[in-house]
Amino acid sequence: MNHYPASILRLITHFSRLPGIGEKTAERLAMHVLRAPRKEAEGLSSALLDLKDKVRLCAECFGLSDTEICRICGDPGREAGLVCVVEQPAEMVAIERAGGFRGKYHILQGTLSPMNGIGPDEIRIKELLERVESGGVTEIVLATGTSVEGEATASYIAECLKPLPVKITRIASGVPIGGDLKFVDGMTLKRAMETRHVL
Amino acid sequence: MNHYPASILRLITHFSRLPGIGEKTAERLAMHVLRAPRKEAEGLSSALLDLKDKVRLCAECFGLSDTEICRICGDPGREAGLVCVVEQPAEMVAIERAGGFRGKYHILQGTLSPMNGIGPDEIRIKELLERVESGGVTEIVLATGTSVEGEATASYIAECLKPLPVKITRIASGVPIGGDLKFVDGMTLKRAMETRHVL
Numbered sequence: 522m523n524h525y526p527a528s529i530l531r532l533i534t535h536f537s538r539l540p541g542i543g544e545k546t547a548e549r550l551a552m553h554v555l556r557a558p559r560k561e562a563e564g565l566s567s568a569l570l571d572l573k574d575k576v577r578l579c580a581e582c583f584g585l586s587d588t589e590i591c592r593i594c595g596d597p598g599r600e601a602g603l604v605c606v607v608e609q610p611a612e613m614v615a616i617e618r619a620g621g622f623r624g625k626y627h628i629l630q631g632t633l634s635p636m637n638g639i640g641p642d643e644i645r646i647k648e649l650l651e652r653v654e655s656g657g658v659t660e661i662v663l664a665t666g667t668s669v670e671g672e673a674t675a676s677y678i679a680e681c682l683k684p685l686p687v688k689i690t691r692i693a694s695g696v697p698i699g700g701d702l703k704f705v706d707g708m709t710l711k712r713a714m715e716t717r718h719v720l
Numbered sequence: 721m722n723h724y725p726a727s728i729l730r731l732i733t734h735f736s737r738l739p740g741i742g743e744k745t746a747e748r749l750a751m752h753v754l755r756a757p758r759k760e761a762e763g764l765s766s767a768l769l770d771l772k773d774k775v776r777l778c779a780e781c782f783g784l785s786d787t788e789i790c791r792i793c794g795d796p797g798r799e800a801g802l803v804c805v806v807e808q809p810a811e812m813v814a815i816e817r818a819g820g821f822r823g824k825y826h827i828l829q830g831t832l833s834p835m836n837g838i839g840p841d842e843i844r845i846k847e848l849l850e851r852v853e854s855g856g857v858t859e860i861v862l863a864t865g866t867s868v869e870g871e872a873t874a875s876y877i878a879e880c881l882k883p884l885p886v887k888i889t890r891i892a893s894g895v896p897i898g899g900d901l902k903f904v905d906g907m908t909l910k911r912a913m914e915t916r917h918v919l
Contacts, residue, residue, distance in 0.1 A: 524816040526774070526775060526784055526786040526790070527786055528767070528770045528771050528774040528775055529775060529786075532770070535760075535763050535764040535767045536764070539749050539764075541745065541749075550738050550739070550740075551771065555772075555775060555784070563768075565734040566764075567765070568727070568730045568731040568733075568734045570765050571730065572727050572753055573753070573762075575727040576727055576754060585728060587725040588725075592725070614723045614724065
């Protein structure tokens with residue numbers, strides 16, 4: 522590697538620190554930057570700093586935002602009474618991308634995981650309860666993952682919300698659309714059978 | 721994609737302009753930068769600009785350098801009389817990485833390609849001839865590629881150098897080390913047979 526000038530080596534090193542970028546790829550990227558117009562390098566360079574400067578958590582849903590209140594929380598066309606609880610911003614993006622959901626979100630920023638020292642105070646559960654208590658929320662859709670931690674987090678939140686006048690639902694688990702029943706794991710199939718619904 | 725705040729989207733767009741980085745990977749990289757310490761983003765950001773500011777062509781060999789004369793050309797331990805001619809800096813790096821070559825380099829910055837309007841004046845052939853004419857060079861190793869253009873460029877340079885008192889050699893083509901003879905293409909095998917040497 523040390524056959525390149527120092528400034529190229531430095532960029533290769535920085536690129537190879539990114540996840541999934543090995544040394545060979547980092548080298549190819551650096552060579553691309555070398556050939557590319559200066560404007561392109563400047564664009565990437567400033568976008569990196571911009572992201573670190575501007576992105577923060579939305580004061581309402583704790584999703585990623587570059588304003589005090591994020592675009593979804595600030596959208597009057599969204600059903601304010603319907604709140605979907607997810608673990609991380611990426612899950613919110615996945616649901617948005619799928620389309621169809623017209624409510625708002627609450628991003629927990631994690632799951633309960635006592636083994637790793639993450640209890641109810643470490644994630645945004647208190648803020649969710651406050652949001653429900655302050656009124657206006659009619660339904661909470663628990664869309665945390667189907668891992669042990671995700672399920673435990675959903676159960677815990679459901680328990681906390683029980684005394685409050687709000688409908689609590691859980692996103693359905695089951696056979697994926699287009700999935701072949703014989704390739705679906707037993708746990709999923711069992712759950713799909715238990716939560717079957719009337720057509 | 722537009723479910724992210726603008727500053728994240730901008731970084732995703734910039735990442736996805738890099739070669740081999742699709743939208744999904746760009747998204748993953750941006751999320752990594754978001755979680756990573758600010759210092760890491762700053763490092764990559766400044767390395768990008770640094771590369772564009774500092775890297776230039778070595779005044780002697782036209783390889784990549786961040787000084788007037790590159791590390792290899794400035795190395796007194798290198799055999800100044802032995803000059804290896806390659807097409808691009810990447811080939812120089814490959815030869816250096818392989819090790820064993822103790823001479824210097826001359827990077828043409830391309831190959832002759834009349835179809836694409838690249839004639840002898842478009843690449844650094846004149847500079848090579850000047851370098852040989854100014855004395856001190858005893859052997860030129862032509863290590864341009866084995867493509868039609870690479871071969872033509874090597875022939876052309878050999879022709880130009882003929883009148884000068886310099887030994888002209890061509891890097892060997894043949895069966896790769898560890899390669900199975902029956903999987904080697906006919907052209908390579910034919911060449912390997914023609915350029916066989918006495919043991």
